[in-house]
Amino acid sequence: MIEQLNPYQSQAVTHEDGHALILAGAGSGKTRVLTTRIVWLIQQKLISPHAILAVTFTNKAAREMKSRIAAMLPINVGGMWVGTFHGLCNRLLRAHYRDANLPQTFQILDNTDQLAAIKRILKAGNFDESKFPPRDVLRFIASRKEEGLRPDAVQAQDPYSLRMVEIYRLYEAQCQREGVVDFAELLLRCLELLERNPVISQHYQQRFQHILVDEFQDTNRLQYRWLQCLAGPRSFMFAVGDDDQSIYAFRGARVGNMVDFERDYAKGHVIRLEQNYRSYGHILNAANALIANNTERLGKNLWTEQGEGEQIRVMELASDHEEAQWVVDEVRALIRDGMSRSDIAILYRSNAQSRVLEHALFTSGIPYRVYGGLRFFERQEIKHALAYLRLTASLDDDNSFLRVVNFPARGIGARTLENLTDQARTYSTPLAQAVARVAGKAGSSLVQFCGLIQRLTEASRTLPLSELVDEMIEVSGLRAYYQTQRDGSERLENLEELVTAAKVFEIEQSFSGLPAGLTPRQINQNSPDPFEQAPAIGQADGVDEALSPLVAFLAHASLESGDAQADDGTQAVQLMTVHSAKGLEFDAVFLTGLEDGLFPHENSIHERDGLQEERRLMYVAMTRARERLYMTLAQSRMLHGQVRYSRASRFVEEVPPEHLKWLSARAADNVWLDLAPMSTATSGRRSSSGAGFSQGPGATTTMARGVEVGGVQYRAGLQVSHPRFGEGTVLTVSGAGLDAQAQINFADVGVKTLALGIAKLTVL
Ligand code: ATP
Numbered sequence: 170m171i172e173q174l175n176p177y178q179s180q181a182v183t184h185e186d187g188h189a190l191i192l193a194g195a196g197s198g199k200t201r202v203l204t205t206r207i208v209w210l211i212q213q214k215l216i217s218p219h220a221i222l223a224v225t226f227t228n229k230a231a232r233e234m235k236s237r238i239a240a241m242l243p244i245n246v247g248g249m250w251v252g253t254f255h256g257l258c259n260r261l262l263r264a265h266y267r268d269a270n271l272p273q274t275f276q277i278l279d280n281t282d283q284l285a286a287i288k289r290i291l292k293a294g295n296f297d298e299s300k301f302p303p304r305d306v307l308r309f310i311a312s313r314k315e316e317g318l319r320p321d322a323v324q325a326q327d328p329y330s331l332r333m334v335e336i337y338r339l340y341e342a343q344c345q346r347e348g349v350v351d352f353a354e355l356l357l358r359c360l361e362l363l364e365r366n367p368v369i370s371q372h373y374q375q376r377f378q379h380i381l382v383d384e385f386q387d388t389n390r391l392q393y394r395w396l397q398c399l400a401g402p403r404s405f406m407f408a409v410g411d412d413d414q415s416i417y418a419f420r421g422a423r424v425g426n427m428v429d430f431e432r433d434y435a436k437g438h439v440i441r442l443e444q445n446y447r448s449y450g451h452i453l454n455a456a457n458a459l460i461a462n463n464t465e466r467l468g469k470n471l472w473t474e475q476g477e478g479e480q481i482r483v484m485e486l487a488s489d490h491e492e493a494q495w496v497v498d499e500v501r502a503l504i505r506d507g508m509s510r511s512d513i514a515i516l517y518r519s520n521a522q523s524r525v526l527e528h529a530l531f532t533s534g535i536p537y538r539v540y541g542g543l544r545f546f547e548r549q550e551i552k553h554a555l556a557y558l559r560l561t562a563s564l565d566d567d568n569s570f571l572r573v574v575n576f577p578a579r580g581i582g583a584r585t586l587e588n589l590t591d592q593a594r595t596y597s598t599p600l601a602q603a604v605a606r607v608a609g610k611a612g613s614s615l616v617q618f619c620g621l622i623q624r625l626t627e628a629s630r631t632l633p634l635s636e637l638v639d640e641m642i643e644v645s646g647l648r649a650y651y652q653t654q655r656d657g658s659e660r661l662e663n664l665e666e667l668v669t670a671a672k673v674f675e676i677e678q679s680f681s682g683l684p685a686g687l688t689p690r691q692i693n694q695n696s697p698d699p700f701e702q703a704p705a706i707g708q709a710d711g712v713d714e715a716l717s718p719l720v721a722f723l724a725h726a727s728l729e730s731g732d733a734q735a736d737d738g739t740q741a742v743q744l745m746t747v748h749s750a751k752g753l754e755f756d757a758v759f760l761t762g763l764e765d766g767l768f769p770h771e772n773s774i775h776e777r778d779g780l781q782e783e784r785r786l787m788y789v790a791m792t793r794a795r796e797r798l799y800m801t802l803a804q805s806r807m808l809h810g811q812v813r814y815s816r817a818s819r820f821v822e823e824v825p826p827e828h829l830k831w832l833s834a835r836a837a838d839n840v841w842l843d844l845a846p847m848s849t850a851t852s853g854r855r856s857s858s859g860a861g862f863s864q865g866p867g868a869t870t871t872m873a874r875g876v877e878v879g880g881v882q883y884r885a886g887l888q889v890s891h892p893r894f895g896e897g898t899v900l901t902v903s904g905a906g907l908d909a910q911a912q913i914n915f916a917d918v919g920v921k922t923l924a925l926g927i928a929k930l931t932v933l
């Protein structure tokens with residue numbers, strides 16, 4: 170076991186004199202060293218498995234660690250203290266529930282439960298929810314707990330903070346009354362238990378002779394204090410981490426813990442591992458070069474014996490849609506060449522990006538699994554939105570009715586709903602039909618809700634599907650609701666992505682009435698105007714109700730959320746955010762959406778710390794790949810039904826060109842503006858410099874020739890008019906078919922990028 174390690178790794182595994190800090194880059198074997206050390210302690214040092222405590226960050230990592238230990242040792246690892254911070258705290262609190270002043274059966278609140286609890290308090294105490302948005306209250310409470318502060322200890326002077334503290338106090342009392350704890354409470358309560366009960370803490374300090382922590386760079390202050398509490402005078406702490414992979418600052422993670430740990434415990438016992446065993450040279454050196462742009466690093470080198478390997482393949486595509494298709498085509502090729510599906514990962518920066526990728530995988534019939542996050546159509550906000558749409562299609566859908574009748578809150582309480590359910594049961598009608606039987610104020614709130622849905626149903630007869638979805642998000646109050654939530658922005662992004670999904674569905678449907686065998690692209694080239702030829706969507710006359718676009722879209726949503734998810738046992742391509750990929754590795758990694766504003770995320774670009782954290786995230790992403798790394802980007806991406814144009818991520822440019830193999834023309838070569846009408850001179854210039862511009866499958870970028878959509882030849886210089894934006898000049902055109910789009914300089918509103926198939930343009 171030890172023989173397989175390099176000298177530094179085995180030094181770390183067999184370290185004997187005191188605490189140690191293993192500071193090392195990605196893929197250098199930190200996790201392997203930690204696991205091997207546990208086995209070595211048990212086998213060679215005859216340490217009882219009960220004397221060992223090991224903490225990791227995710228349940229998956231904890232499970233993996235246990236199974237690795239089990240594979241090396243004939244012991245029952247089930248009882249070992251190997252787990253996440255939350256898991257281990259839970260265990261301690263269950264064992265000492267009386268001292269922790271909790272019922273033995275205390276329940277753990279997840280985020281949604283916690284919000285509901287806060288709302289009840291705000292309501293009971295007559296707090297104005299607009300002044301004290303429940304999400305803000307939740308963040309406030311969580312942050313105070315992460316600082317270890319109970320209400321009495323919070324320093325508050327101004328009236329607003331004083332009120333917040335008051336809510337915090339009420340919240341605590343309510344949780345205590347109801348016997349529930351939230352996630353932050355698990356840790357804080359456990360810490361207090363240990364700090365206040367010398368008997369208990371001494372017991373554990375004596376018991377845990379070895380405390381091992383993986384991913385130490387992502388611990389927060391409270392977690393560090395917790396570890397300090399458990400470590401007794403004769404315990405040894407063993408922490409492994411990589412400051413370059415610290416990606417949870419937004420949740421209070423503190424890289425400074427590594428510096429403190431060295432000072433407090435591991436002085437003179439810092440071991441660096443510099444050999445990387447995971448990735449080939451090009452991948453590793455590219456990641457090293459990227460992270461070198463960060464400052465204030467603890468500094469380390471990483472090298473590999475594995476040879477150069479392949480360069481990173483970079484592909485720029487015209488749209489997110491083509492990007493997803495291209496990725497899926499590559500995935501299929503890799504599988505055909507013998508790579509196992511579960512050795513392939515597709516990573517993205519934000520959850521909303523998964524939808525387009527999921528769709529492409531689903532259509533291709535490739536099993537996939539989304540990790541550490543829900544699949545698009547299973548996310549809470551999407552389910553709420555779909556419930557509204559289902560009701561719009563049929564007011565009798567009781568499940569959907571119950572889901573959203575009081576979401577966002579409209580003062581329809583549990584008692585009213587009970588009453589309504591009774592009425593519906595008595596008269597055997599769907600809930601909506603029993604509404605009239607509920608009297609009083611509650612009754613009129615219910616009537617109002619039904620009115621809202623009926624107006625949407627009316628609108629569904631005339632509005633195109635995507636506009637209906639947009640309208641629903643607005644009038645239901647979902648948009649306003651998530652706008653007021655401090656961390657609602659991701660949910661808003663997802664809702665907007667639903668509008669995009671509806672738009673795409675709309676366009677696809679509009680082609681489906683055409684002769685079989687014709688692809689949209691062929692149609693686009695052959696017919697004068699496919700968008701006019703197609704049956705108008707949402708028009709009531711002649712359209713069978715059951716086949717309305719709305720109903721068809723809902724069926725599509727259910728199907729997409731139903732089958733494609735692979736069972737646990739099935740080999741599946743792995744989809745996940747970069748955050749959830751921490752610590753994992755794959756033969757092939759696709760890093761998608763490498764556009765400025767997306768990755769680095771637009772919220773981070775203007776702050777130095779924010780950008781550095783994004784860069785660490787990029788470093789984590791790149792170093793997940795063993796053999797092959799792809800980086801893909803899309804020139805345009807449809808967000809909220811509007812096309813948005815981006816340039817390549819600055820992170821792509823930070824990678825030295827010798828590590829990259831551009832499969833499309835380099836992104837930088839594609840940036841051009843041409844105000845002049847098309848001329849032979851222009852196309853000549855372009856064909857010499859832009860060779861390979863349209864190499865990607867389907868990337869039929871036709872800038873020089875112009876693009877034909879609906880019988881109109883769009884090209885630079887063309888004068889057009891738009892019903893909203895007024896008159897303008899076409900600057901660039903690109904894509905074809907569904908993806909055809911133009912940048913247009915409008916006299917009044919400036920440059921906009923529009924999808925030519927959708928925008929209602931008139932040629933002047
Ligand atoms: P990360 O920073 O991403 O968490 P890590 O430092 O924890 O990475 P590991 O996951 O432990 O790295 O190891 C990376 C890969 O290298 C694993 O597949 C591991 O089995 C392998 N590896 C580590 N050390 C050796 C070694 N001495 N010989 C062969 N393979 C090794």
Ligand code: MG
Pocket residue numbers: 199200201752
């Ligand atoms: Mg690791």
